[in-house]
Amino acid sequence: MSDTTQDVAVDEAPETIEPKPLSPYDLPGSWYVVHSYSGYENKVKANLENRVKSMHLEDKIFEVVIPMEDVVEYKNGKKVTVQRKKFPGYVLVRMYMDDDSWYAVRNTPNVTGFVGSGTKPSPLSRREVERILGVAKEEGTKKDKPTFKPAWDVGETVRVVEGPFADFNGVIEGINVDQSKVRVLVDIFGRETPVELNFDQIIKY
Secondary structure (H helix, E strand, O other): OOOOOOOOOOOOOOOOOOOOOEOHHHOOOEEEEEEEOOOOHHHHHHHHHHHHHHOOOOOOEEEEEOOEEEEEEEEOOEEEEEEEEOOOOEEEEEEOOOHHHHHHHHOOOOEEEEOOOOOOOOOOOHHHHHHHHOOEOOOOOOOOOOEEOOOOOOOOEEEEOOOOOOOOEEEEEEEEOOOOEEEEEEEEOOEEEEEEEEHHHEEEO
């Protein structure tokens, strides 16, 4: 008897199509920038959201956003990540613009007006929206690295808390954010000597 071979059909796995990242620009409505009193952004957001409900404008005003960013700071020699407002004094609103929605936003307490020319503000472009709000990423993807904001300025007096110059005071001469180092002029034996230190080796004086 001769061996016979049979062809076996193998089902190929269906090709997976990666979903495109979602852009906030593609959501219903357009994005407008609203100017508020600085420090009142959260109140403006809460007040406007309440007005939308009470005035039954859910089909015209969809979302109120305060753009935030993660900022790395050094406090008392320790590195901490805090959230800060990207644009203090401004709030973004996604909405369909007409007389009713314009009136609701413009007359919200602590709002000083729309950013734009006259009574007809211009919506943000796609590029502006994605630059400010970013593009939604799939779960599991790496978050953007937080930006670093030094807790000190050049010319500021600081105290050294670690290393051979601990307990000395000095004046910051330069800040290297990439290397997390500062150049400090320390008074040693009556003479100012430049010393390179890590961020966690100094605190505000």
